[in-house]
Amino acid sequence: MTILTRWSDEERAQYGAEIQTFPHRLGASGLFTDDALAALLDRHPKHLIDVCTMTDDPDFPDRHCTVDPAGATGAEMVEIAKSGAIWINIREAMNTDPAYRPLMDAAYAELKANTGQTARKRNRRGGILISSPAAKVPYHCDPTQTLLWHVRGRKRVFVYPTTEAFLPDEAYEAIVLGERDQDVPYRSSYDASAQIFDLPDDTLVCWPHTSPHRVVNQGFCVSMVMECTTHDSAVRNGAMYFNGLLRRHFKAQPQWSGSGSFERLLKAYAGHALRKLGAHRAHIREDYVRFRLDPGQPSMLSPVPAYIRNF
Template structure:
């Protein structure tokens, strides 16, 4: 089945170089209705489900914090998303659940057909996002190749240039080294450079690797996020891994943007080897729960004493 419906030869040439918004047919599968998603939530492992709400940190606006959703059925979680202020990530649903795996395979095969690239995929994952009308995703960048397949509702996406002004090398090194989450420092001044897309239903958005972006819902939304490792992402991440170690252990000031192809090639091989050897200890982020879902509470959110997530 053809999933992407309006791909052109020019799109094939532009893929990975510019921001693209195209039409898709994932909704035709019937797997993204409220009923289908409620059933998925009921059977998906709870440790692969994140329910979050948004904070007001000035450096990381709309940063996500974890919500305890235990005791809620899938249908009740969707009710909370429609009426509350929550963002639900059903992690790896497309690549884990038997009902969704065939659609994920068809979708990736169609992406390969359209782009003529990314055939040597690695670590391909697909998560399903179920989010409230007021939900936001903070300013961040993804170390993987990431595509947003919007399916239901109205969503606004802001994409920023992948330059050092908007993504400092030090910030991206911290992401690649596992020291920080994908959220990166934000300034309102960045908005002058943002490309803004109001997404209708059934729209695929792709952007160049490492482009910072953020999302604001305009209604209750259902989307799928596809993540995978490509030659492009693996190459850059290995270079940045090496640069991060040179900065931290030798006091050097390396730069992705100022380096040439020979230097990058050497650093890419070095970074690949060093990562395999575990040259840098990955920081394991502690996930604290700040709220519990509660039908009687405003926005379904009841504040609780901060506790470490254990579910």
């Protein structure tokens, strides 16, 4: 099955440098229906299923908070997502599940054929998102090259510039060091500079690496997120990792925008070496569970005493 149904020479030249949308045919696979997703949730490794709700942190509005789904079947989770305020990420389903892996392989093959760009095979991942009408994805930045393959539902996506004003170096360093889970401080005034997309069914949206973005659902939604590492993203992440350690341990004030390509490459090599040595471990945040799924509550959630995620 051909997945991408349109790609022009102009779009090929702009890929990775501009925000773009394309029609696709993932929905025709039959793998994103309620029944198919319920079966996937039942068989997928539980430690690779994230269930979250949103909080009201003033600096990180709608930040995700982990929910314990223990005891819920796949069908129940899909139904709760339709009426509650939760967001489910079936992590790595596209690259590990035998039913879904051929779709992801085909998508990468078509991207390579259409763009000439190659993603590092060992770093390819694809997760499936099932999210409530009230769900929101907070203002954040992905350290990987990320493509959002929306399949069904009504979803509005805000994509912001990659400049220091919208993504401070220190905030991105916090992401690659593990201090934050991709969240970046947000102000409503940023929206004046955003490009906004109301995605119809079966639409791919992609943007330049490190573009901050946020998502507001307008109905029950099912999407696939594809993440990969490219040469450019690996260089940036390694250099920013190194810069983050310099800032935190030596009070330095390194800058990404003011550095040259040779400096960035040297820092990238150093950063990747230090990561392998575990230099970032002191900075990794803990993931606390604060709710459990509870179909008996109007919100479908019950609070629990906070504990570090162990599932």
